[in-house]
Amino acid sequence: MRDGVSVRAVSDASFDLAAGECLALVGESGCGKSVLASALLGLLPENAETAGSAHLGDTDLLAADERTLARRIRGRRVGLVPQSPAAHLTPVRTVRSQLAETISQLTRAGRRGPQLATAVAAAADRAAFPLDHLDRYPHELSGGLAQRAATALALVGDAPLLLADEPTTGLDRDLVERTVDELRRHIGDDRALLLITHDLAAAERIADRVAVMYASRIVELADADAFFGSPGPRHPYARGLLNALPDREFAPIPGMPPELTTLPDGCAFAARCARADDTCAWVPGLLDGVACHHPETAGAEVTRA
Template sequence: MRGGRHVAAVSDASFDLAAGECLALVGESGCGKSVLASALLGLLPGNAETAGSAVLGGLDLLTADERTLARTVRGRRVGLVPQSPAAHLTPVRTVRAQIEETLRELVDTPRRERREAAVAAAERAAFPVDHLDRYPHELSGGLAQRAATALALIGDAPLLLADEPTTGLDRELVDRTADELRRQADEGRALLMITHDLAAAERIADRIAVMYAGRIVELADAGRFFRGRGPRHPYARGLLAALPERDFTPIPGMPPELGALPEGCAFAARCPRATGLCAARPAFDGEVACHHVEEPARA
């Protein structure tokens, strides 16, 4: 609810994610990507409502109570790399103390082993080991992001949920962070990466899910999406065309407000292929939701 109105921030989102696989969820700001992540972890505002199911290891995350989520899901089954690391780091404790405390809560290990694990987690997240004894306010935005990544990796959760994990990082650190997340998937973890960075998604994703106005409008193999015949949805094609290394052509117009979505296709007002058919909302067939699907020769 927002201002007494019901806002469907995410609807009809359906996908699976296997162990060892990376699914990148991409789309413009405000399309509902981070809302979906918050729903999976039970971190939505108190007035939010959820429906459907999200099953992980036999547990439905959408219906689990807060006690279950806090004690058995967050950190244990799902490791979160947050979009805003400053909000997830305790300001009065050093990075080392927070990593060690997180590990102690998950597995009661001797102090020496916790210190070694903290160093290992920092190195895996490309966080400088000589910064472990600093407080969050002493870190740049990029360092805070890497500290949050180290915290997410410490628990060896089977699912990693990375919400904009490369925000504030330069290209070299983006690549290092993406490669570490890919390594986690290669070691058997499932990885859901929410990102604006299509270059990072291309670097590590197995599949791409494109979200627009709260709905997944295309789900595609990453190879086909980036390097093969290309996306099939006009919005997904527009995202790729907007990249500097592609056409560098922005998508015209602005996304609709989630609280005032049109009856039919939410992208129709910005779509060069829109016709009268778009007055009806297109169904998602498991691959694409569009009345004018086409197979471009190349992206």
């Protein structure tokens, strides 16, 4: 609910994620990606309503109460790498003190002394955060180092799901690549990564699969190799999103996405789609990985400039 108006921020989102895998959830700003992340962690506003289920092991994240989320899920089962990490870190405490507190809360390391100091150094090293910066405050860190500090905090509890919500916002291309490479390094037999991003180049670099969201719905779910290579995206919006990249056709998608407060009854992309016809008055379901009445064929490949 926003100003008394109901907002359908996420509708009928369905996907799975296995250990050892990176799923990139991509789409334009405002399509509902970060709201989905907040729902998984129980961080939605009090007036938000959720339906359905989101199972992590034997726990339904959407049905869990705040006590369960705080004591069993956040940090322990889901590690969050937030958007704008400098704002996420406590501004009046050093990185060392924040790591020490998190370690004390989530692990069996002692609350003080050599054992805790060793654990703090190990946590920093795990995220490639320089040990000689541990006594600095967040405002004294570059964007890249703030991101590493946030990653170090997210990894402390050895959570099986790492959720990175727009982790490359505000970083230059070199730092983007280093940041996502670092996140990818932490995926293993016992950990998966959900990367929420509008940066398709970052997604292409590390994702195993791609989920494309448009106007609150997932409209395509595909293997990354097929999505970024051949045969390419099958949903017209996903194909347009990819072709808008500078190293592709550099062609913008015409029109603007609808407001989430005024979503149409049928396909939300129909007003911008050259393939739209009367059948698009109905919302298409996600069938064979694409939610479209007129998906692209395998032969219509995307091109690089």
